[in-house]
Amino acid sequence: MSELKPQAIRAEALESLLIEQNHLTAEAVDEVIIRYNERVGPMNGARVVAKAWADPDYKACLLEDGTKAIEEFEFEGGEIDKLVVVENTATVHNVVVCTLCSCYPWGLLGLPPRWYKDPAYRSRIVREPRAVLAEFGVVLDDDVEVKVWDSSAEVRYMVLPMRPDAAAAMDERAVLELITRDAMIGVAR
């Protein structure tokens, strides 16, 4: 077997202690990993967006009270006490960050991408959002206002991307494929 890193050994040591003391089972840890990798993912957020695109009344509810509006989906693995959904329009582009650590709407978007936890992203998106967005390939006209939303343990944000015109003629499955994780974080338009 290969050499393990000190942190890997430390994590293994911690896990074995917790298992011995009956605080944990290895299966419970496996289950969490599977849940976050497979069952919880950006697809949950995409379902919410697709519904909002298709149903103006639902969209209004979602923007009014995100937490309440997603209740009907019964997503598991939440940690979203308060969800605020912010809408992109022709004149406003929203982008989400957590400047403190990596607060993220896991229940909707799965685990955060690695750049989301990067101190460079966390500080630069606040100081120079247009430049950072341009690096993600989102070049905004000067008349588009950029709003940066700082997540916290209490409030999680998700972006409601603009609905492409083509979505009107698509079935739901095709629409879901249009909705990317990055668009719901706000680093894609």
Add this chain to the structure above:
Amino acid sequence: MGLDQPLEGALAPPMRNGELAFEEPWQGRVFGMAKALCDAGCFEWAEFQAQLVETIREWERTPEGEYASAPAEQETYYNHFLAALERLLEAKQLVAGGAVEARSEAFAARPHGHDH
């Protein structure tokens, strides 16, 4: 589940949206432990969150943290995650102080090739 339970192996790092969710299996285990303990009622997620924020803040005041640059490493992040989890568990007296250290040393001294 004995001491020789391998940490690596079956947990091939998963891909999603073209990215690795965990760069290395231990990162997934650490994340999974925290969530499973929370699900089991050992602590509130907010308590862990607070501990993680504090751990990162302390690190940002150290020379290493102050000059840390991008690409800030998922590894660094999960180091904080692990440290925060250990501290919270010690504070909750679910793990005795020094126990993780002692067992890590024991594991590190294992002869290779004798995991099973």
